[in-house]
Amino acid sequence: MKRLKRKKQNAGVGVNGNGSVTREPDCGRKQKLAEIHQALISDPVDIETLRRAAASKGGLLTDELRRKVWPKLLNINVYDLPYKPGRDVREKHKDYNQVVLDVRRSMKRFPKGMPAAERAVLQEQMTDIILEVLKRTPQLHYYQGYHDVAVTLLLVVGERMALAMLDTLSNHHLRDFMDPTMDSTKHILNYLMPILEQVDEELHDFMIRAEVGTIFALSWLITWYGHVLSDFKHTMRLYDFFLASHPLMPIYLAATIVLHREKEVKKTECDMAMVHHLLSRIPQDLPYELLIGQAQDLFDQYPPSLLAKQAALQSRKSLSISTFQAFQFATLHQRPDSVLQRLTKAQGSTTSRQASQHSGLEAALPRDRGQMWGKGNRMVKMAVWGLSATLGAAVFAVAQTAMDWGPEVLLQLF
Amino acid sequence: MAIEKKPEDEFDTVFSQNDSLELSSHHDYVTAQTRIFKIIVIGDSNVGKTCLTYRFCGGTFLKNPEATIGVDFRERTLELDGESIKLQIWDTAGQERFRKSMVEHYYRSVHAVIFVYDVTSLSSFESIPEWIEECRRHCVGPLVPRIMVGNKCDLRDRREVPTTAAQCLADSYNFPLFETSAKEPAEKEHVDAIFLTLAYRLKSHKPLRLKQPSESNIRQLWNQREQEAATCQC
Ligand SMILES: Nc1nc2c(ncn2[C@@H]2O[C@H](COP(=O)(O)OP(=O)(O)OP(=O)(O)O)[C@@H](O)[C@H]2O)c(=O)[nH]1
Numbered sequence: 001m002k003r004l005k006r007k008k009q010n011a012g013v014g015v016n017g018n019g020s021v022t023r024e025p026d027c028g029r030k031q032k033l034a035e036i037h038q039a040l041i042s043d044p045v046d047i048e049t050l051r052r053a054a055a056s057k058g059g060l061l062t063d064e065l066r067r068k069v070w071p072k073l074l075n076i077n078v079y080d081l082p083y084k085p086g087r088d089v090r091e092k093h094k095d096y097n098q099v100v101l102d103v104r105r106s107m108k109r110f111p112k113g114m115p116a117a118e119r120a121v122l123q124e125q126m127t128d129i130i131l132e133v134l135k136r137t138p139q140l141h142y143y144q145g146y147h148d149v150a151v152t153l154l155l156v157v158g159e160r161m162a163l164a165m166l167d168t169l170s171n172h173h174l175r176d177f178m179d180p181t182m183d184s185t186k187h188i189l190n191y192l193m194p195i196l197e198q199v200d201e202e203l204h205d206f207m208i209r210a211e212v213g214t215i216f217a218l219s220w221l222i223t224w225y226g227h228v229l230s231d232f233k234h235t236m237r238l239y240d241f242f243l244a245s246h247p248l249m250p251i252y253l254a255a256t257i258v259l260h261r262e263k264e265v266k267k268t269e270c271d272m273a274m275v276h277h278l279l280s281r282i283p284q285d286l287p288y289e290l291l292i293g294q295a296q297d298l299f300d301q302y303p304p305s306l307l308a309k310q311a312a313l314q315s316r317k318s319l320s321i322s323t324f325q326a327f328q329f330a331t332l333h334q335r336p337d338s339v340l341q342r343l344t345k346a347q348g349s350t351t352s353r354q355a356s357q358h359s360g361l362e363a364a365l366p367r368d369r370g371q372m373w374g375k376g377n378r379m380v381k382m383a384v385w386g387l388s389a390t391l392g393a394a395v396f397a398v399a400q401t402a403m404d405w406g407p408e409v410l411l412q413l414f
Numbered sequence: 415m416a417i418e419k420k421p422e423d424e425f426d427t428v429f430s431q432n433d434s435l436e437l438s439s440h441h442d443y444v445t446a447q448t449r450i451f452k453i454i455v456i457g458d459s460n461v462g463k464t465c466l467t468y469r470f471c472g473g474t475f476l477k478n479p480e481a482t483i484g485v486d487f488r489e490r491t492l493e494l495d496g497e498s499i500k501l502q503i504w505d506t507a508g509q510e511r512f513r514k515s516m517v518e519h520y521y522r523s524v525h526a527v528i529f530v531y532d533v534t535s536l537s538s539f540e541s542i543p544e545w546i547e548e549c550r551r552h553c554v555g556p557l558v559p560r561i562m563v564g565n566k567c568d569l570r571d572r573r574e575v576p577t578t579a580a581q582c583l584a585d586s587y588n589f590p591l592f593e594t595s596a597k598e599p600a601e602k603e604h605v606d607a608i609f610l611t612l613a614y615r616l617k618s619h620k621p622l623r624l625k626q627p628s629e630s631n632i633r634q635l636w637n638q639r640e641q642e643a644a645t646c647q648c
């Protein structure tokens with residue numbers, strides 16, 4: 001990649017805050033783990049450090065940490081999660097049929113060895129959380145690919161936290177894709193060519209001549225690459241990055257991928273079909289860490305505001321972009337989980353929502369789930385993701401609920 | 415070049431290695447004389463557009479298709495009467511929101527259109543006139559050949575669209591109708607035949623199109639060709 005110089009100073013409230021880590025000395029996994037833990041118990045939570053950790057080499061490292069950090073990145077209180085959607089969520093929703101068709105065809109998103117019964121439970125949950133988010137905010141419209149986001153969240157954080165995260169993402173990062181039409185999505189895609197133009201004019205001109213358009217990057221953008229990557233660990237790594245970044249970051253990453261393949265592209269016949277074909281098939285062995293660093297550099301060097309001066313980008317207002325700063329700002333004032341737990345508990349005991357002797361978290365559970373929990377202690381011990389391969393579907397559903405609570409809750413209970 | 419997805423993971427594989435097509439396929443070393451035809455495949459979500467195009471280009475039934483987002487591209491090169499013909503097939507997303515602003519780019523300069531419905535879904539059949547209208551709105555000229563394909567005819571006891579009704583609609587637009595199945599192995603040749611019919615038609619009429627013949631002339635030739643070609647075998 002040419003002409004990529006780093007800007008030293010990052011401006012703005014956290015917007016560019018994730019830009020500075022890639023060149024820091026790699027202080028090792030252990031230290032990173034310690035830093036993340038420290039950031040999580042700081043009061044307020046040290047969101048800048050978490051964001052940096054999510055973007056820097058290796059991302060958030062483990063699923064357990066993802067379950068703790070992802071909600072923080074989205075300003076979600078894990079002790080006050082939404083209830084599991086009821087059956088009625090499926091009734092008479094205009095997108096119900098399309099959601100079911102897409103969820104049914106999402107088999108490839110699940111781990112290879114997962115028993116069919118477990119997958120079926122997760123697919124039901126996937127349908128439920130999608131429809132619940134759509135029902136809560138009627139302005140949001142389902143798109144094919146949204147289910148790829150839902151399944152990624154679900155596999156990492158479990159049903160209720162996935163629901164909370166999907167809800168937040170839908171109103172912020174993914175908001176533009178959920179308009180009644182795809183015009184806003186097209187607008188976001190329009191940022192791609194100006195970035196390429198800045199870095200490699202020759203490549204840019206080649207692509208313009210080929211009239212390839214930007215649809216090859218559509219599924220990358222609207223699924224955060226979940227639809228096109230076959231290795232789930234890469235998908236999670238990118239989700240770490242995007243959850244900690246500006247909503248346009250997937251476009252900057254798209255630019256780095258195209259730039260990374262510059263030679264291949266220029267060798268291709270200058271024809272729409274040929275170039276589309278080449279670019280839309282993402283190589284599975286991309287150097288993700290390198291590309292993530294480059295995407296951050298591009299973002300710092302050519303921020304959206306600079307690109308927006310281009311004629312094609314002026315006409316339209318993006319909700320994802322315009323609400324981002326306020327969103328980022330709100331994440332700065334989060335309390336650590338220990339405090340949230342106490343606060344939620346106190347709140348729970350003063351309201352009619354029954355508080356349990358276990359923790360305030362119980363208050364966020366629907367009644368029947370709480371009962372299951374009481375009966376299911378022994379089973380829930382096995383509930384850590386990955387151990388569930390031999391469990392039946394019903395047990396698995398319980399395990400999922402337990403997972404919603406996060407590992408430290410499990411530890412406290414046993 | 416970087417390693418691509420393994421074939422079994424590949425959603426939009428163009429050719430599988432064990433391509434069992436009878437027709438000789440020249441994959442990489444396409445000669446200069448190869449003529450290229452662009453075909454767009456449209457129809458409601460879940461009718462089997464991805465499976466049909468995969469069956470034709472990859473030779474097998476795609477077991478776990480995923481929802482198509484935007485458009486996928488597949489191609490296959492055929493040898494017809496000693497001439498090399500490359501069919502470039504654009505497999506589009508069925509969800510309505512994608513048609514409006516995303517797919518229009520791909521209507522440009524298409525040589526043929528395939529409308530697909532699912533014989534087990536009346537609503538997918540009822541959408542066909544809408545798709546036809548959509549296509550017209552995107553300025554696809556009247557001389558661009560169009561065909562109608564009813565898919566999933568292996569599901570005999572779930573059929574909702576009678577052949578007679580489909581034939582009636584197809585006749586009203588003067589489109590050839592084919593009923594087939596992307597899944598049923600016995601239908602493999604038939605799927606090939608559908609695309610081949612189109613390829614023959616495009617191959618033999620390309621010069622005529624350049625000379626701007628009258629439409630009735632084209633129709634006549636088209637109908638003639640159609641009678642020679644495979645008809646419904648379901
Ligand atoms: N029985 C049967 N099932 C089929 C056939 N063709 C496709 N299917 C199934 O129908 C479903 C939809 O197939 P797709 O090819 O994904 O449909 P599509 O038209 O590409 O859908 P979108 O990408 O959403 O527009 C899948 O579950 C396929 O397995 C067929 O000929 N027979």
Ligand SMILES: [Mg+2]
Binds near residue numbers: 463465505506
């Ligand atoms: Mg499809």
